[in-house]
Amino acid sequence: MNPGSRMPGAGSPSRRSVLRSAGALGVVVISAAAGAPLSTAAVGRTRVYVLVTDGCRPDEITAGLTPNLHALREGGTWYPNARSLPVMETIPNHVMMMTGVRPDRSGVPANAVHDRLEGVVRDLDRPTDLRFPTVLERLNAAGHRTGTVLSKAYLYGIFGTRATYRWEPSPLVPGTNHAPDAFTTDALISMVDSVDPDLVFTNLGDIDRVGHSDLTGSVSLDVARSAALGSTDQQVGRFVQHLKDTGRWESSVIVVLADHSMDWSVPTRVISLAPVVEADPLLAGNVVISQNGGADLLYWTGSEAGRADGVARLRQVVEAVPGVLSTHLPADLRLGPEAGDVVAYCKAGWRFSDPAVYSNPIPGNHGHPVTEPIPFFVGGGSRRIAIGQVRTEVARTVDVAPTVGALFGLRAPKGGYDGTSRL
CATH class of the missing domain: 3.40.720.10 (Alkaline Phosphatase, subunit A)
Incomplete structure (x- = not known):
């Protein structure tokens, strides 16, 4: 589907005309x-x-x-x-x-x-x-x-x-x-x-x-x-x-x-948080990660009653991983609920790759403070x-x-x- 065709109502493609001109x-x-x-x-x-x-x-x-x-x-x-x-x-x-x-x-x-x-x-x-x-x-x-x-x-x-x-x-x-x-x-x-x-x-x-x-x-x-x-x-x-x-x-x-x-990383400086999270008894099965190269967005998907303890534990586990610069609550970064429950940044010269170490093969990345x-x-x-x-x-x-x-x-x-x- 053409992504622009998803917008309904006034101004949708069916109500727009097409202009053609000669370019170089x-x-x-x-x-x-x-x-x-x-x-x-x-x-x-x-x-x-x-x-x-x-x-x-x-x-x-x-x-x-x-x-x-x-x-x-x-x-x-x-x-x-x-x-x-x-x-x-x-x-x-x-x-x-x-x-x-x-x-x-x-x-x-x-x-x-x-x-x-x-x-x-x-x-x-x-x-x-x-x-x-x-x-x-x-x-x-x-x-x-x-x-x-x-x-x-x-x-x-x-x-x-x-x-x-x-x-x-x-x-x-x-x-x-x-x-x-x-x-x-x-x-x-x-x-x-x-x-x-x-x-x-x-x-x-x-x-x-x-x-x-x-x-x-x-x-x-x-x-x-x-x-x-x-x-x-x-x-x-x-x-x-x-x-x-x-x-x-x-x-x-x-x-x-x-x-x-833009920042660049070498193959040995790749961070994959999913295996670390899944190895923790409190976090296993309760966290989903959205990988964005220089930053990871982590979502607590467990019980609402366990959210506070889960988020605290998630930050503790992630911050101990080599190459991670810092973790933050989305609200502290003026991000909305779409950004999950924890935002993790990598250090300069590193990149995130989730859910597996081979998921992000791109050496040049952005989204972390150095960029x-x-x-x-x-x-x-x-x-x-x-x-x-x-x-x-x-x-x-x-x-x-x-x-x-x-x-x-x-x-x-x-x-x-x-x-x-x-x-």
């Missing part, structure tokens, strides 16, 4: 809400583009390796102390960007959770998993037009039909389920040319997908990482140049950030951007929606933002 790499297909207008010129309008360089580390943006990203950073407002949130992977950090609130309010804690109703570990990729209004929907309601160009199939799934216009990622790379950045940028440019939304939210996935390879002992893979960074940077440069060539640059604000960075640092800067040609500013505040993924909202004069949602505008 072929025909680009964009779906549009029924009755959505085409591009209209407006004097003094602001165009906002959120570009997520998925999995990029802040130290990887340099004048030599990524000159286009570096130029955007140096010509705008840069937050060198920016952070994502641990235990957050791709989906939740993207959700925070578009909602401006933390997971205990949006209902999305990590990429994979144990579904307490269905009794299985599943991925979060359904539109109904997101239970908070996004800036996409709120801008639409205010008379603006929005777009999503998301390279990963599950991101396309969870955001559903919330944007006025959306591109379904294609072609997807087998095994990674993401569209290469060249195709994603082609779709971004085609969307801008054909319908010119006020806000476009874009994920570029190549850096992340190469990042999950093993960079700890292979020169060739290290070269592949550099090549992916350079390639993504070229696509960003291509988009910026297109804005300039089409007269949109002076009205454009570009928010660039990553959803997380918090991310690039975050606001650039573009608009006069609303502060030029050449370096600000030491700790910007976070949750700050994107307040920043976008401020650019359009949009009120905060009910209950306010958890983030802060970074203009």
Whole structure:
């Protein structure tokens, strides 16, 4: 099933039209809400583009390796102390960007959770998993037009039909389920040319997908990482140049950030908690684990009467395992009940693999504290951007929606933002 087709009611695919335009790499297909207008010129309008360089580390943006990203950073407002949130992977950090609130309010804690109703570990990729209004929907309601160009199939799934216009990622790379950045940028440019939304939210996935390879002992893979960074940077440069060539640059604000960075582990530094938990008489048969690479979410499934003792024992057992950095109660991390009963982080250079040691063969992982640092800067040609500013505040993924909202004069949602505008 197409993940976007799971969202019922107004704005479902059956009530949306399809636009086709020619891109550099072929025909680009964009779906549009029924009755959505085409591009209209407006004097003094602001165009906002959120570009997520998925999995990029802040130290990887340099004048030599990524000159286009570096130029955007140096010509705008840069937050060198920016952070994502641990235990957050791709989906939740993207959700925070578009909602401006933390997971205990949006209902999305990590990429994979144990579904307490269905009794299985599943991925979060359904539109109904997101239970908070996004800036996409709120801008639409205010008379603006929005777009999503998301390279990963599950991101396309969870955001559903919330944007006025959306591109379904294609072609997807087998095994990674993401569209290469060249195709994603082609779709971004085609969307801008054909319908010119006020806000476009874009994920570029190549850096992340190469990042999950093993960079700890292979020169060739290290070269592949550099090549992916350079390639993504070229696509960003291509988009910026297109804005300039089409007269949109002076009205454009570009928010660039990553959803997380990346850490690498060697084969001997793998943590599998399931065997340890099952060896404990109190815990055996009463715990389910959702593995998220740099973090494990542990769920008590035993009796309610035994929960307090079980959780206390679970933390004690897990913290004694080599490679585990710390354990936390989800509420202390502003996570909702979807995140289970205990969150465990691994140390730098380690990874979780559950339920067995071979379950997670991916050396590059994220979701633990060492992968918090991310690039975050606001650039573009608009006069609303502060030029050449370096600000030491700790910007976070949750700050994107307040920043976008401020650019359009949009009120905060009910209950306010958890983030802060970074203009």
